[in-house]
Amino acid sequence: MTDTSDVADWWRTRIVDMEPGRIHLRGRPVQELIGNTGFAQMIWLMVMGTEITGHRAALFEAALVSAVDHGPQAPSIAAARMAATCGIGLQSAMATGLNILGDVHGGAGEQAIGVYRLCERAGPEALKDTLDTWREAHGRFIPGFGHRFHKPVDPRAPRLLGLVDEAAKAGAVPGAYAEIGRAIERQLAEERGKPVPMNIDGATAVIYAELGCPPPLARGFFGLSRSVGILAHAWEQTEQGGRNKGPIPPRYRWTYDGD
Template sequence: MTDGKDVADWWRTAIIDMEPGRIHLRGHPVQDLIGHTSFAQIIWLLVMGEKIDGPRAALFEAALVAAVDHGPQAPSIAAARMAATCGVGLQSAMATGLNMLGDVHGGAGEQAVALYQRALESGPDNLAQTLNTWRMEHGSYLPGFGHRFHKPVDPRAPRLLALVDDAASQGAVGGQIAMIARAIERHLVQERGKPVPMNIDGATAVIYAELGCPPPLARGFFGLSRSVGLLAHAWEQTEQGGRNKGPTPPAYRWTYDPD
């Protein structure tokens, strides 16, 4: 016989403590959080294990807001809309889109945080070498910079960087990551002779890195943010109707290539 601890210890968590009539989230009674804690703040509390408030909370919420949607041409949104026409429920449609987020679509924020951290550790005087080493390891693409649609500027990036500057002026964040990101942007202009603007991934990565998030969490938070767009588009498509919608109208056909 055992005392049951072998079963209780099967799952160990510091996130929630619960018994009939009592729910504590990270040590805080849930009734004390309801009405006093924003959704963004509760996300931070559960994931990071600490409260966030003031300019830091505003920065985190801004990053979540900025990445909610990028239209039906984004693979994740398109997948959710197509799924919504296939007879599945909203949660399944959202999950279909969420599962499209990978290293290429959805992973740039995580990669940008890692790039910023490496550049910060190497120092601004070694930026060119840091970027060259990154490219040798990961390919020519620098995560967080350039956009196939938003040219010459991604309208979200300057606003997010301005919020980082405001928070830094109040001592809420250090501002070093923002300086590194801007240095990379300037380096790319010199390197290519034309602007290579910071995009949404690069700007939100600045915020997440300034707040002390490990790189993988930047991708996780992006998935949370994009889930809002997934829900909105899946619901809109459900209301619009349609059955078994594919990626293109039926009159368009694929290229048959037997070779």
Template structure:
């Protein structure tokens, strides 16, 4: 016989402590958080285990707001809308879209944080070498820079960087990663002979790096942000109706390459 502690220890967490009539989240009674803590602050508390406030909280929320949606041409949004026409529930449609987020669609923020950290370790004189090393390992594209649709500028990036600059002036964040991002921009412009501006992934990665997030959390927070767009589009599609919608109207056919 045991006292059951082996069962209790099967899952270990510092996130929640609970018994009938009592719920503590990260050591805070839930009733004290309800109505006093914003959703962005609650996300940070739950994930990071610490409170965030002031300019730091506003930066975090700005990053979440900026990435909520990129239209039905984004694979995650398209998948959610198609799923919504197949008879599944709202949450299943959202999950279908969320599961589309991977290294290519949804992973650039994580990669950009890792890139900024590599450049930071290399120092100002090692920028070119750090970028060459990144490309040698990961391929020719640098995550967080350039955009196939928004040319010449992704409208979200300058606003996010301006918020980082303002927070840095107040001492809320160091501002070092914003400067690293701009240094990469300058290097790419000189290298290619034309501007290659930072995009939404690069700008939100600046914020997550400034806030001290490990790279994988940049991807996780992007998924949280994009879930808002998934919910909005899945619900809109359900309201519009439609059955078994594929990626193109039925009058368009695919190319058959067989014999």
């Protein structure tokens, strides 16, 4: 008898077990999940390997909902819309938008969790020193705070923090990261003499930290969330038509700095 374990073990997974006529996801028959499990809960089950319910599930879904779109000025959305006018398919347009997400556009949530956990370890009395240490290593911007458009407040952040407060009151999450986030907000406002609002990245990072997610998953979950907006805009642009649309109307020209 031929030993095929080397082939079977080439990919090892706890996520799916499948054979003809049977699909189990994280040990659950798929037919039991269909119609009984919400999409956000399904995402959590697949990625984290556990079920999420109650206030925790509501928090996770709220974070996903909050970051779906921010308009065509967001690079990921703009790229998807431009791609949709270039003769490629809808999925390729979506991939174009998703591939724009990186350390600057899409990575702030992951970085914010890192800042929160540094502050947690250092303690509240060392908050300013902790932020200064971060800035010395990474630059003057604290990820998750401040917004180009939403001043003095990002309308999404207070709502998300309020939901965290409700969940903490119910004992579903600790609530510690929400307090750290608010403390950073106060510290930055004191330093600059004006409000520096927590933005969507900072607020969703609070939720993901409260739920116990490793920092890289904040970036991954943001990509899942933003893919909804990318799909919506790519499809809208497909319906609108247009050919080879660039970032600005043709009558405008760029600045030439050459000789």
